[in-house]
Amino acid sequence: xxxxxxxxxxxxxxxxxxxxxxxxxxxxxxxxxxxxxxxxxxxxxxxxxxxxxxxxxxxxxxxxxxxxxxxxxxxxxxxxxxxxxxxxxxxxxxxxxxxxxxxxxxxxxxxxxxxxxxxxxxxxxxxxxxxxxxxxxxxxxxxxxxxxxxxxxxxxxxxxxxxxxxxxxxxxxxxxxxxxxxxxxxxxxxxxxxxxxxxxxxxxxxxxxxxxxxxxxxxxxxxxxxxxxxxxxxxxxxxxxxxxxxxxxxxxxxxxxxxxxxxxxxxxxxxxxxxxxxxxxxxxxxxxxxxxxxxxxxxxxxxxxxxxxxxxxxxxxxxxxxxxxxxxxxxxxxxxxxxxxxxxxxxxxxxxxxxxxxxxxxxxxx
Amino acid sequence: xxxxxxxxxxxxxxxxxxxxxxxxxxxxxxxxxxxxxxxxxxxxxxxxxxxxxxxxxxxxxxxxxxxxxxxxxxxxxxxxxxxxxxxxxxxxxxxxxxxxxxxxxxxxxxxxxxxxxxxxxxxxxxxxxxxxxxxxxxxxxxxxxxxxxxxxxxxxxxxxxxxxxxxxxxxxxxxxxxxxxxxxxxxxxxxxxxxxxxxxxxxxxxxxxxxxxxxxxxxxxxxxxxxxxxxxxxxxxxxxxxxxxxxxxxxxxxxxxxxxxxxxxxxxxxxxxxxxxxxxxxxxxxxxxxxxxxxxxxxxxxxxxxxxxxxxxxxxxxxxxxxxxxxxxxxxxxxxxxxxxxxxxxxxxxxxxxxxxxxxxxxxxxxxxxxxxxxxxxxxxxxxxxxxxxxxxxxxxxxxxxxxxxxxxxxxxxxxxxxxxxxxxxxxxxxxxxxxxxxxxxxxxxxxxxxxxxxxxxxxxxxxxxxxxxxxxxxxxxxxxxxxxxxxxxxxxxxxxxxxxxxxxxxxxxxxxxxxxxxxxxxxxx
Numbered sequence: 029x030x031x032x033x034x035x036x037x038x039x040x041x042x043x044x045x046x047x048x049x050x051x052x053x054x055x056x057x058x059x060x061x062x063x064x065x066x067x068x069x070x071x072x073x074x075x076x077x078x079x080x081x082x083x084x085x086x087x088x089x090x091x092x093x094x095x096x097x098x099x100x101x102x103x104x105x106x107x108x109x110x111x112x113x114x115x116x117x118x119x120x121x122x123x124x125x126x127x128x129x130x131x132x133x134x135x136x137x138x139x140x141x142x143x144x145x146x147x148x149x150x151x152x153x154x155x156x157x158x159x160x161x162x163x164x165x166x167x168x169x170x171x172x173x174x175x176x177x178x179x180x181x182x183x184x185x186x187x188x189x190x191x192x193x194x195x196x197x198x199x200x201x202x203x204x205x206x207x208x209x210x211x212x213x214x215x216x217x218x219x220x221x222x223x224x225x226x227x228x229x230x231x232x233x234x235x236x237x238x239x240x241x242x243x244x245x246x247x248x249x250x251x252x253x254x255x256x257x258x259x260x261x262x263x264x265x266x267x268x269x270x271x272x273x274x275x276x277x278x279x280x281x282x283x284x285x286x287x288x289x290x291x292x293x294x295x296x297x298x299x300x301x302x303x304x305x306x307x308x309x310x311x312x313x314x315x316x317x318x319x320x321x322x323x324x325x326x327x328x329x330x331x332x333x334x335x336x337x338x339x340x341x342x343x344x345x346x347x348x349x350x351x352x353x354x355x356x357x358x359x360x361x362x363x364x365x366x367x368x369x370x371x372x373x374x375x376x377x378x379x380x381x382x383x384x385x386x387x388x389x390x391x392x393x394x
Numbered sequence: 395x396x397x398x399x400x401x402x403x404x405x406x407x408x409x410x411x412x413x414x415x416x417x418x419x420x421x422x423x424x425x426x427x428x429x430x431x432x433x434x435x436x437x438x439x440x441x442x443x444x445x446x447x448x449x450x451x452x453x454x455x456x457x458x459x460x461x462x463x464x465x466x467x468x469x470x471x472x473x474x475x476x477x478x479x480x481x482x483x484x485x486x487x488x489x490x491x492x493x494x495x496x497x498x499x500x501x502x503x504x505x506x507x508x509x510x511x512x513x514x515x516x517x518x519x520x521x522x523x524x525x526x527x528x529x530x531x532x533x534x535x536x537x538x539x540x541x542x543x544x545x546x547x548x549x550x551x552x553x554x555x556x557x558x559x560x561x562x563x564x565x566x567x568x569x570x571x572x573x574x575x576x577x578x579x580x581x582x583x584x585x586x587x588x589x590x591x592x593x594x595x596x597x598x599x600x601x602x603x604x605x606x607x608x609x610x611x612x613x614x615x616x617x618x619x620x621x622x623x624x625x626x627x628x629x630x631x632x633x634x635x636x637x638x639x640x641x642x643x644x645x646x647x648x649x650x651x652x653x654x655x656x657x658x659x660x661x662x663x664x665x666x667x668x669x670x671x672x673x674x675x676x677x678x679x680x681x682x683x684x685x686x687x688x689x690x691x692x693x694x695x696x697x698x699x700x701x702x703x704x705x706x707x708x709x710x711x712x713x714x715x716x717x718x719x720x721x722x723x724x725x726x727x728x729x730x731x732x733x734x735x736x737x738x739x740x741x742x743x744x745x746x747x748x749x750x751x752x753x754x755x756x757x758x759x760x761x762x763x764x765x766x767x768x769x770x771x772x773x774x775x776x777x778x779x780x781x782x783x784x785x786x787x788x789x790x791x792x793x794x795x796x797x798x799x800x801x802x803x804x805x806x807x808x809x810x811x812x813x814x815x816x817x818x819x820x821x822x823x824x825x826x827x828x829x830x831x832x833x834x835x836x837x838x839x840x841x842x843x844x845x846x847x848x849x850x851x852x853x854x855x856x857x858x859x860x861x862x863x864x865x866x867x868x869x870x871x872x873x874x875x876x877x878x879x880x881x882x883x884x885x886x887x888x889x890x891x892x893x894x895x896x897x898x899x900x901x902x903x904x905x906x907x908x909x910x911x912x913x914x915x916x917x918x919x920x
Contacts (some may be wrong), residue, residue, distance in 0.1 A: 107702045127516065175884045179891075185644055186891050188702050189844055192837060193883025200877040204419035207518030323713075326706065363721045370710040370717075377707045378695045 046379055057357075064357055071356060073230035079352045085240040085309060087348020088247035092302035093325035094332070094340035095254060096168075096295030102271040102335035103291050106184070109191035110171055111299055112322015113198035118164030118300025119313040120206060122156040126214045129155065149216035153308070157246075160304035161297040167198075168296025172289060195322075202315035210314040213307040215239070221311050239309040250301060251341050254294070258337055267291055271335070320366065324351070327373040347372065395480055398467070402484040405466030406491025406549075413458055413492060413545075414499050420519030421874060423527055426451030428870055448530050455541075456548045462488050463552020481557035482550065489549015493542040500541050504534030610754040618750035620866045622822055625757035626815050627862045631842040631854040632764050633811025638840065639849030640777060641804035642784030643697070644705040646836050647712025651809040653719065653831040654688050655681040655816025660734035660826040667729050674740035678817050685813020686806045693805035697798065712836055720828035733827020737820050753822040760818060764811055765851055771807070772851075780804055781849070834876075838862075841879065845886050847893030856894050 064070060071079075093115055100108045129152045132144040145152045175194045179187045215221065224237035258264035269277040270287045278284050306321065307313050324347060332343025347369060354368040355361065416422055429450040438446045466488025467481040503525050506513055513520040529537030610618050630652060637645050658681035662672045696707050718724055720731045728734070739747040740756070747753060771777050779800050782790040791797050820826040838861065846857020861882075865875045886893070 107706065124516065175888075178888050182887075182891060184702060185638075185642075186887050188644065188705060189840070190884050190887040192840075193880045193887065196837070196880030197877060197884065198880075200874075200880060201415075201419065204519065204873065204877060205517055323709070327710075330703075330706075361721065361723055364717065364723065367714050367717050367721075370714045373710045374696075374707050374714070377699060377703055377710075 050379065060357055060359065064359070070359070072232075074232045074234050076353075076356070077227070077229045077234045079356060080349065081234070081236060081240060083349035083352035084345065085237075085243050085348070086352060087328075087345035088244045089302045089305050089309075089344075090321065090325045090328045090348050091341045091344025092247050092250060092298045092305070093321055094328040094344045095251065095337060096299045097326050097329040098332075098334055098337060098340040099267070099291050099295045101329070103267065103288060104176070104187075106176070106187050107191065107326065108171075108176075108292075108295075109188065109322075110175075110195035110198055111295070112318035112320075112325070113195050113202075114164050114167050114171070114296050114318070115299040115303040115306070115321060116202060116313070116315065116318030117167050117198065118160040118296075118303030119307045119317060120160075120202065120303075121163035121300060122160035122304035122307050123211055123213055123313050125156040125159045126152065130214050145214070145216045146218075149218045152216060153219070153242075156308075157301055157304050161300035164300025164303060165293045165297040168292040168299070169289060171296075172292040177285070177288075195319075199315055199319070206315065208315065210312045213311050213313065215308055215311075219308065221309070237309070243305040243309050246301070247305065250298060254298065255337060257294070263287070263290060323373075324369050327369055327376075330373065331376050395483070398480040398484045399487060401468065402466040402487035403491060405462060405484075406488040407495070409458065409462035409465070409488065410492040410495025413455070413496050416458075417496075417499065417528060418517055418519060419874070419877070420524060422451050422454060423447075423524055424870060424874070425454040426527075429453055431870070444530060448527060451527060452530070452544070455544060459489055459492065459545045459548025460552040460555065462492050462545075463549035463554075464556035465552075466549065467553035467556055478557060482553050485553015485556070486546065486550045489546040489552070490542075492549060493545030496545060497538040497542040500529055501534050501538040504529050504537055508534065607755075607758065610751050615750055618754050620863065622750055622754050622757050624858050624862045625754065625761055626819050626822075627839065627842055627858040628761050628855055629757070629764055629815035629818070630812055630839045631846065631858050632761075632768050632851065633808040633815065634839050635843050635849065635851070635854050636768065636771070636780070636804050636811070637808035638843050639854075640772065640780040640784065641801060642780075643801060643804065644702070644840070645708045645805075645808070646705045646833075646840065647692075647708035647710070647715075648808070648812060648839050649831045649833070649836040650692070650708075650712045650715040651685045651689060651812035652816040652819070652835065653715055654685045654809075655813030656820035656826045656830065657719065657728060657734070657816075658684050658813070659817040659820040660737045661728065663738045663821075664734045664736055666734055666736065667727065671738070674738065674821060678740075678814070681817035682810045682813045685816070686810035689806040689809025690802055693802050693809075697801040697805065709833065709836070712831075712833060716828055716831050716833075719831070729827070731828060733825060733829070734820075735825050737824050737826060739821050739824065750822070753818070757818055757822075760814055764814070768851060772849075776800070776803065784849075838879075841883055845882065845893060847895040850893070850895055853893050853895035860894065 093111065096111050096114075097108060100106065100111070126145060129144045133142070171194055175190045176187055179190055219239050219242070221239055222235065222237060224235040224240070226233040227236055228234075256264075258267060266277065266282045266287050267290075269280065269282055270284055274284055277287075302321075303313075303318070306317065325344065328343035328347040329340045330343070331347060332339025332341070334340075350372060351365050351369050355365050358368070413422075416425075426447055427450070430446060433450070435446045435450070440446075441449060444452070463485035467484030503513065503520060507520075507522055507525045513525075514522075530540060532540065610621060613621065630648070633651075634645065634648050637643050637648070659674075659677050661668055662670050662677045662680065663674060665671060692708075692711055696704060696711075699707065719728050722730055724730065739753075741747065747756065779790065779795045782793065782795060783797055783800055787797055819830070823830075842857040842861050843854055844857070845861060846855070847853025861879065865872070871878070
């Protein structure tokens with residue numbers, strides 16, 4: 029009986045290979061770090077500060093999207109492949125809000141060029157976030173209702189393929205509706221991209237952009253809010269119960285379908301907010317804008333241990349930092365920053381599918 | 395009655411939104427043009443002030459309205475009688491609601507257009523010409539009223555037709571009747587004989603094959619190119635069918651192996667980056683072998699995980715390979731973002747393969763070979779092991795199947811087929827570049843396998859024909875191709891998860907699984 033013995037042995041060789049590769053990789057990383065910082069520094073402290081700022085901002089956007097993946101995966105054990113496209117729709121929602129508000133002249137001010145957005149920047153940013161989030165939440169709700177709900181209980185590949193189809197549909201619907209051109213977000217003048225506080229670091233000044241601070245602060249607030257929602261409210265408790273065991277939750281009187289719907293609404297709203305942040309900070313929206321952030325946020329969710337909300341937050345921040353610091357540290361072209369993200373995805377899934385935080389996944393879940 | 399009204403209201407809202415969406419993506423006009431081609435009335439005289447273009451669009455809208463009316467006046471679940479009044483009222487309500495939605499849109503868009511707001515800056519299809527067409531050349535208010543009346547009437551007519559045709563009859567009986575006809579057809583002795591008898595079956599296959607081999611002779615250059623593309627997708631589909639359909643491993647990075655085959659062919663035969671200029675016939679097996687080896691190497695660490703994790707990791711691999719091939723880092727080796735030009739084609743008996751016809755036959759031969767190999771594999775010990783593994787990994791392990799080896803084998807063979815497809819693809823196009831290997835190719839191949847019917851050779855061929863052949867036939871719909879493709883994936887999963895031509899075992903499995911809605915433990919990972 030070869031199969032009775034060999035699995036056990038294979039696991040050990042596998043573990044040895046895994047450890048060796050891990051040690052080699054860690055050694056290489058340390059060596060690179062030594063070269064970059066002490067041996068032969070190629071960048072000054074100001075450049076590293078810029079990388080870190082960019083990474084934190086990007087990471088907080090990833091974290092918001094990653095929470096959506098984690099919530100849905102935790103409850104349905106399903107990768108919502110269209111989540112990135114929901115973020116894209118949120119970004120368009122914010123874009124149209126700004127365009128509409130920009131078209132309203134403000135009567136209260138003497139200057140005729142002054143429009144609503146510049147007269148009430150805070151109000152219009154809030155409006156953009158609310159509208160972007162609501163559109164994305166509605167989209168998430170409809171997506172679940174049309175493409176996922178009828179497939180409950182089907183083999184696992186079936187909803188995944190449906191999700192892929194929905195993602196393609198959303199991307200192309202946006203392309204046909206809004207055209208292929210990249211659109212510039214019309215921020216209020218106060219929040220012009222590139223404006224910010226000047227920090228004196230390493231002899232020069234590093235800009236800490238206002239839009240970036242807005243992104244990070246708002247996403248931390250949203251994540252705190254979500255954490256409170258999941259941990260303290262009735263809805264959060266029923267979400268956790270449904271994630272734990274659907275039939276038993278149903279026996280306890282929880283409306284499982286309703287909870288799943290609300291989960292999609294919440295994760296859609298967060299993705300929509302992330303989309304508006306993306307637009308305000310990075311400036312460009314187009315139909316394909318959600319794809320790469322979507323995949324990367326999924327990486328972040330896996331990195332943090334899929335199914336765990338704090339894990340998704342940490343994973344998002346970590347991935348953002350790695351993506352912006354990685355090419356510098358490893359000394360490779362910035363063209364390859366996506367390769368770093370995908371490489372991390374592959375490595376984490378192969379060597380530690382439970383993620384950093386390490387939620388215990390039974391064989392059935394993985 | 396109240397129930398019927400609610401049904402009708404929902405149907406009206408749904409169809410109203412769908413109609414608005416169709417208008418916003420510019421489909422109403424395109425559908426009109428398509429009808430114009432069908433009716434051949436493009437150059438007809440205006441009829442009561444309507445150009446043929448407007449008339450065709452109206453016909454399309456009426457068809458949508460009829461469908462909405464029929465849908466909104468349908469019987470609710472468990473209803474046995476089917477009286478006239480609710481059916482008509484349902485159709486009328488549906489049409490009215492739909493008309494209100496579309497009319498409001500027409501009013502809004504028309505008014506904005508009158509005030510010279512440039513709507514097409516935001517919604518790219520709403521050019522003034524399209525808006526004028528939608529309003530039938532009228533000003534906003536009468537245009538909107540026309541839409542309101544049109545949809546109300548066609549909704550009513552839809553309700554009337556769906557209830558009225560063959561009074562009392564067809565709404566309740568059409569479903570079973572069609573099923574009986576279909577069953578009667580498949581159960582008929584001739585059909586059974588063809589399926590059951592080996593000689594007749596082979597004769598039918600032979601005739602089909604003969605037809606397929608004769609087609610390229612009469613088809614033009616363009617069609618042969620299309621046939622070649624379909625053939626390559628059949629190759630890829632059959633390869634992925636082994637991985638997804640038989641072994642049950644979802645691979646979203648399948649394009650990586652396709653790319654490896656193509657790049658092997660390109661780099662070894664093209665003059666540009668390396669000037670090796672090897673012969674096609676030597677490189678072809680090399681490409682297949684390299685793809686298979688890459689399959690083994692990528693598969694070894696990855697295949698321990700299951701289901702959707704595997705899908706995402708393979709997706710990551712596919713993207714890594716594409717980004718690397720497109721980056722400047724590897725430009726001296728792979729030609730970088732500009733690709734590898736002038737890949738050489740094969741020569742046979744001193745005659746170089748130049749036209750698409752030659753390549754079509756070459757691809758046909760490859761497809762036949764792969765069909766043969768797949769067929770033998772499927773019915774072998776290995777194939778049975780794969781299917782057992784797909785059904786239940788733990789049980790198959792208990793039965794003495796070494797699942798890791800079997801998975802690796804499936805992965806490598808699938809990769810080898812993709813390498814063959816890639817080599818042929820590069821050689822036919824005489825070019826290879828990173829743009830040919832986007833994620834969309836992987837998804838296309840997955841869709842070919844799934845739409846056609848997982849684990850089933852005729853299914854894969856049907857899938858490739860439907861997904862790669864049909865869009866070429868309907869060239870006017872080119873803009874909407876990918877949109878429909880996405881919708882098709884969702885719809886297939888909802889209505890026919892086992893595919894167009896399902897393999898009998900797969901069908902059983904899917905039906906069994908969806909039949910039980912409240913399984914205590916979600917089912918094991920597939």
